[in-house]
Amino acid sequence: MNKRNLETCFSPLLFEPDLHTDSIVVIFDIFRATSSMCTAFEHGAHSIIPVAEVEEARAYKERGFLIAAERDGIILDFADFGNSPYNFTREKVEGKTIIYSTTNGTGIIKLASSARYIVIGSFLNITSLAEWLFTQDNSVLLFCAGWKNRFNLEDTVCAGAVAEKLLNSTLYSTICDSTLAALDLWSMAKDDLRGYIEKAAHRTRLKKNGLDDCIDFCLTADYTRKIPVIKNNILVGDIL
């Protein structure tokens, strides 16, 4: 049996779409987009439409959709709430379609559009995600969104945690240095994940904007079994 290939990409700028047309691409943007998406589906959201532009979100608002939108940590005046997972309560999102403003996320979804599947990864759904990947006979690309196209530690460490689960099985192999690095960084981080993430530049920025209240939550394993997946440019809550 050929082992499935496991690779990791540290930034949208490093993504090579032609190499991944038959891969499952798992997107990590754990502070906070992909954690919020997992939370929304756990709380019964019907679907999430990622949009890049503020004006696009505003147009959806006028059509009656629920809008999650911020820029630089400030909730936009027309939005229903911001992008923190704490906003996606069952009371607010159950049965609803949510417009989620994310420039970074929509760019990545477009980049990876030729992949077999694009799914959403975070610590919140890590075990469920790994178990589902085991059932799929495809190569896997762990795609770290990074911050402003730069490498970031938090997405890398989460990718490393998934890589560990996959490589602990006999189904996957890797010769990808980025995957090896992610694994090693996860092995350094895992005994004190919060302490490790403390040093991440992104967290410093979150803290500066007073947005770091959800960090502990975003580092929680297995809050949900949901595996959000892109279908026709819309996120739905379960691939199964």
Add this chain to the structure above:
Amino acid sequence: MNKRNLETCFSPLLFEPDLHTDSIVVIFDIFRATSSMCTAFEHGAHSIIPVAEVEEARAYKERGFLIAAERDGIILDFADFGNSPYNFTREKVEGKTIIYSTTNGTGIIKLASSARYIVIGSFLNITSLAEWLFTQDNSVLLFCAGWKNRFNLEDTVCAGAVAEKLLNSTLYSTICDSTLAALDLWSMAKDDLRGYIEKAAHRTRLKKNGLDDCIDFCLTADYTRKIPVIKNNILVGDIL
């Protein structure tokens, strides 16, 4: 006193030239370009002209220059020798100008052309490099050449070793996640550097081409005090 900013870049694709116009850019391509360059100057080379194209190297050959050129591990028929540091013996290079064929290297030198200095880093000159950086009141960018624009472990670990030296002083600070990751990977690698590098994909490739005889040499600290620097697109052996 303001601390000097330390950053790390994992791939030419991630380089942001506008942020580094006053920085010292240190290039790492330790298997084998930057190790070979340090070795050549230790052995008395006068200068090295990096060229991107094979035809450019061939034209220099016709003008009587010494040519180091390979493609995929095969020495080009008109070249005097290949790109291994073992080729750059004192007998061959002392007093000479060498044409060094490196597509990757010339691309990076062009990208970073607005930097304050572009210097060459490797384990071979690591202490001398760090000591010189201490004397310069500039931000530093550790620029990992990577492999085919991808992240690689060996350049990252070497950048991490330099970062450790700089951050152990009080002169530098960093909020760059790439630097923090490089530091952590170096801390995992340093007690058994060869063993750590064994797993690097690049080394696997080198081995496949029978080119791994120089790995131990390239991981040797402080073979030279030379700090090659780019001046007018030509490398000279000493910045001082």
